[in-house]
Amino acid sequence: MSFHQFDVSVVGAGLAGLAAASALSRxxxxxxxxxxxxxFGGRAYSYLHPAVEEVIDSQHVMVGCCTNLRHLCExxxxxxxxxxxxGYTFLEPGGRRSLxxxxxxxxxxxxxLSFLSAPMLRWADKAAIAKGLLQFLRGYPEHDNESVASWLKRSGQTQRAIRHFWQPVIVGALNDSFERCSVKYAGQVFHETFLRSTEGGQxxxxxxxLSDFYSAVATDAEKHGAILLKGNVMELRPEGDGWRVIMRDEPDVLARAVVLAVSFEHVPAFLTGDVLHRALPNGLHAFQHSPITTVHLWYDREITELEHAVLLDTTIEWMFHKSKIRGSATGSGSYLELTISASHAQLKQSREHILSSALQELAQFFPHARTARLLKGAVLKEAKATFSVVPGLDEFRPAQKTGVPGLFFAGDWTRTGWPSTMEGAVRSGYLAAEAVTSEHARSAxxxxxxxxxxxxxxFLARQ
Ligand SMILES: Cc1cc2nc3c(=O)[nH]c(=O)nc-3n(C[C@H](O)[C@H](O)[C@H](O)COP(=O)(O)OP(=O)(O)OC[C@H]3O[C@@H](n4cnc5c(N)ncnc54)[C@H](O)[C@@H]3O)c2cc1C
Incomplete structure (x- = not known):
């Protein structure tokens, strides 16, 4: 069996691993x-769906304030x-638009100005929202002990303000119900994307x-000297002053440091009991998954000129007109993706059921969907799409530097100050890379x- 000797072995090429590898190799x-x-890209992936013979992915969006993700892309x-x-278009059933x-x-x-003229909200709703947003004007709570459900009640939000504003934004961004999201992270979304700057909300x-997009990041790391290995890592074992990375059917890799950049539920499989306990003394019991379901539709014509829209008062929450976004619209057909966040109920439903109810709902917003011919459709369920920022989770999110020399964690679930997002993952990768360099006395x-x-x-925001 042959061995390779590296400074750092990064396990997992999702956004966290890609960011760590990019930073360290540079x-x-x-x-x-x-x-x-x-x-490459981990959960931000695309693949050829065999039944529809199309490359599909679950829509991943970023916002302007994702400075680390944007840096990695740059x-x-x-x-x-x-x-x-x-801008964001909000559509009500019947087609009324608010921009x-x-x-x-x-x-x-x-x-x-656009908020004040939005027909989806009445004056009482707008007043309640303005009052609520004011609480996030200077910043957002430092502690994550309160749920969004409790905050909405406490801040006197109207039912319509909740359905047409707080819910689409919070559930879309944090991917779980109000009870299972802390107001700290909801406040962060509103502060960073709605209030702090225009750019932050783009x-x-x-x-x-997605896999084409993020392959380029891996190729760039390779250009800077990173070696890309395909392999299923089975175990990480401390050895001498470094680590042995044991893979199934591939030679072991030896490295001075390891960045374990996998999703939280996979971590225990790599480490023996003692090392795991020292690296993660608080365990992982506080982490919970939340699912996302996406519906993919190919029509023989365009059913809307919109490129994306928030769909109000329905199960399908967001429409992305992917053929237009990708610039592949030919005028003779269109490809749309509908997303359902926190889709706990859909996990138990059949794909046929999800597809047919999505089609019925879609027609309420876009009447042309009734006459256009649906050429094909697919439903993608991601049961472990994100972790939920449940109140109290922060104290269980580990730092990237563990208590075990040479072992570092990266992943959206680690302590980043961000919810389960691509930005959180990239931040974790950069932080892990910083921790690796500081352990080897050349802090970067x-x-x-x-x-x-x-x-x-x-003048208003806390810096
Ligand atoms: C359907 C869906 C929609 C989403 N929408 C958005 C969105 O709109 N905006 C947003 O910002 N975020 C979104 N997210 C969340 C985002 O995808 C994640 O937060 C982010 O990609 C997590 O990256 P990560 O690197 O931390 O983990 P992962 O992407 O899970 O990466 C871990 C990697 O480790 C690899 N791995 C695991 N075990 C091994 C092993 N034994 N050996 C080698 N490799 C291994 C995995 O294959 C994987 O590539 C969405 C997620 C999903 C699923």
Whole structure:
């Protein structure tokens, strides 16, 4: 059996592993990036769906304040493959539209003119929302002990304000019910994307399937010297002053340090009881998964000119017109994706049922869906899409540097200050890379600064 000797072995090529490998290889470390799947990007992946013979992914969006994810895309040369949108269209059944879009006023009031004229909300709803948003004007809670459910009650929100504003934004961003999301992370979403700056709220969507997009990040790390290995890591074993990475059917890898960049539920499989306990003294019992279901539809014509829209008062929460977003619309057909966040109920439903009820709901927003011919459809259920930022979770999220020399964690679930997102994953990768370099006495800084506040927020926001 032959061995390889590396400075760092990064296990898992999701966004966290890619970010760690990119940062470390750029700083001159000899890195092995090991992934068991045939594609890069982890949960942000795309694949050829055999039944519909199309490459599909579950829609992943970023926002302007994702400074670390944007940095990773920039250094890898793929930033220009992201399509950016300034505004959000909210649609009610029947098709009435409300547009939230920045206007001439400075932050935090940049979207207020469109907000005030949005027909989806009455004056009482707008007053309640404004009062609620004011609580996040300067920042958001430091502690994660209160649930969104409790905060909505306490801040006197109306039913319509909840259904047409708080729910689509919070459930869309944090992917769970109000009881299972802490107001700290909801407050962060509103502060960073709605109030702090115009740029922070822009919506970014890759123009190409996710695995193509993130392969470019892996290729870039390879250009900087990282070795990309395909392999199923079975165990991480401390050996001498480093680690032995044991793979199924592949030679072992030896490295001075290991960044374990897998999803939280996989961590225990790699480490023996004693090492696991020292690395994760608080265990993983506080972490819970939340699912996302997506419905993919191919029509013989366009049923809307919109590129994306929030769909109110329905199960299907967001429509992405992917053929338009990707610039592949030919005029003779269209491809749409509908997303259902926190889709606990759909996990138990058949794909046929989910598809037929999505089609019925879609027709309430887009009448042309009734006359257009559906060429094919697919339903993708991701049971372990994200972890939920349940109240009290923060104290159980481990730092990237563990109590075991040479062992580091990366992954959206580690302590990043962000919910389960691509930005959180990239932050964790950069933080893990920083921790690796500091252990080897050549500290480097990889984490990118937050977006600066703009307009009046320069004076109002806590920095
Ligand atoms: C359907 C869906 C929609 C989402 N929408 C959004 C969105 O709109 N915006 C957003 O920001 N985030 C979204 N997310 C969340 C986002 O995808 C995750 O937060 C992020 O990708 C997590 O990255 P990660 O690197 O921490 O973990 P992962 O992506 O889970 O990466 C872990 C990697 O480790 C690999 N691995 C595991 N075991 C082994 C082993 N034994 N050997 C080698 N490799 C191994 C895995 O194959 C995987 O590639 C969504 C997620 C899903 C599933």
């Amino acid at each position: 700083s001159g470390a000899k890195v092995a990036l090991i992934e068991r799947k045939p594609f 250094v890898a040369g793929v930033a220009d493959r992201i399509r950016w949108y300034d 939230l879009v920045p206007g001439v006023l400075p932050s935090p009031a940049h979207s207020s 919506l970014g969507i890759p123009r190409e399937p 800084r990889f984490l990118q600064p937050d977006l600066p506040a703009s307009g009046l927020m320069k």
